Amino acid sequence: MTGALAEVGLDPGALRGGGVRRVTLPDGRAAVVKRDPSVPAEAAGLRWLAVPGGPPVPEVYAADEEWLISQEVPAGSPTAAAAEDLGRRLAVLHEAGAPAFGAPPPGGPADAWIGATGMRNEPAESWPEWYAEHRVLAYVRRADLPDTAVFDEVCARLPELAGPAEPPARLHGDLWSGNVLWSADGAWLIDPAAHGGHRETDLAMLALFGLPHLDRVVAAYDEAAAIAEGWRSRVPLHQLFPLLVHTVLFGGGYASQAMAAAHAALRA
Template sequence: MTPPGFDPRSAPRGVSRAVLPGGRRVVVKRDVGAAAEAAGLRWLAVPGGPPVPEVLDAGQDWLVGEEVPAGSPSREAAAAFGRRLATLHAAGAPAFGSPPPGGPVEARIGGTGMRNVPGDSWPEWFAEHRILAYVRRARLPETAVFDEVCARLPDLAGPPEPPARLHGDLWSGNVLWSPTGAWLIDPAAHGGHRETDLAMLALFGLPHLDTVRSAYDDAAPLAPGWRDRVPLHQLFPLLVHTVLFGGRYAGQAVEAAHAALRT
């Protein structure tokens, strides 16, 4: 709990920084997705996993979290991050699409909605809740290629894997490099396929990505063909970006769908 004399609900909308009575520096977020984010951060705080900011207090549309000290990426930190990410994924989830404990079904990713609806089969769940749901919302001029991807997903998905505990929005901006290594922030946490987190890391250019993936693969070997499946797993973030920003992301999503079908 935050100390007396500090009211996070008086902070401006969005993300701001504050100093608590006593001198502790914190990040205050006022946003409609704050409750889901707080539940996600608590769920991702796995022993041996990547560090996440401690949630000091949270309400329906606000949270107060630990501020992460700034640092710089290094190969050593990237290797440690890869191993720790493997540990996080291995912590598992009850089902594909399952929300964190206490997290809402109607969650958020970036500035748009994301439904956490549990499913037993990853191909069917991914098709319905992470591809087609966003194709419908994006109003893309070309949708047949996405229908084909979904129809072929059982064959494109690779060997079956158990639900992994995903960050869910793991682009490079949500990896903070501190003096003690890489931290995770701003999750859209849910149960999913571990290759989705890794594919999202590749989408927007993470420093030392090859080191991260090599260390991950050493700790928890990836299934054969995982490199060929990167475009398939990138469909979700690309479609989210198409919903949010349109423009070139629509073309990238279509290209990724065609690439997924070529595997």
């Protein structure tokens, strides 16, 4: 045996195929094994997000170009106290910063993943220009949209729509509710698409598909690290990225949602 599986004593013959599965390692640790092209980026992201005082993330037990073996998160239920703790810890994570907007985690590939589609981590100094090129137009070009003019207008006006300038934050990058696991010891973050970005993007993504006690999360975050004035009006702008990704992956109603978000961003 070689590589990540050998490092933790797993037999590749018993792990044929791809996907995700739960296993018990020979030393008794409960683990999750994932085989997917995205695992190098995910492993680098998990290591980068493991910030002291930040939200807990699964420990990477071993990883290579094909396999990721990480800590299994014990199951629990969402509580208001855990939500408030998540808000405070998310502020710590964001404040840990990044070298630039679009910067990948150390050792992570520039051509990374969000869900089952590609995501380019190309460092830049200016958030509006970077977000327009690499998080909006990159997916507009690939999506099945009835009209793209509204997205062009948003991108042209991004410097005025973006709000006060902020330094690059250390983002989870795919922070929808399914990537928040509630455990007995609080909320854990899994499956990152980590990169340097604008902290409001993570917060907007939490709101996109709903999260238990989201109001508590946001209030605790704002108390720990005040969110810039007018941030609520900018939520549709930051939701453009995940909505366009979903349009590329799934089509259907996500195209109309993305266009509605673009129009809302212009009205902000």
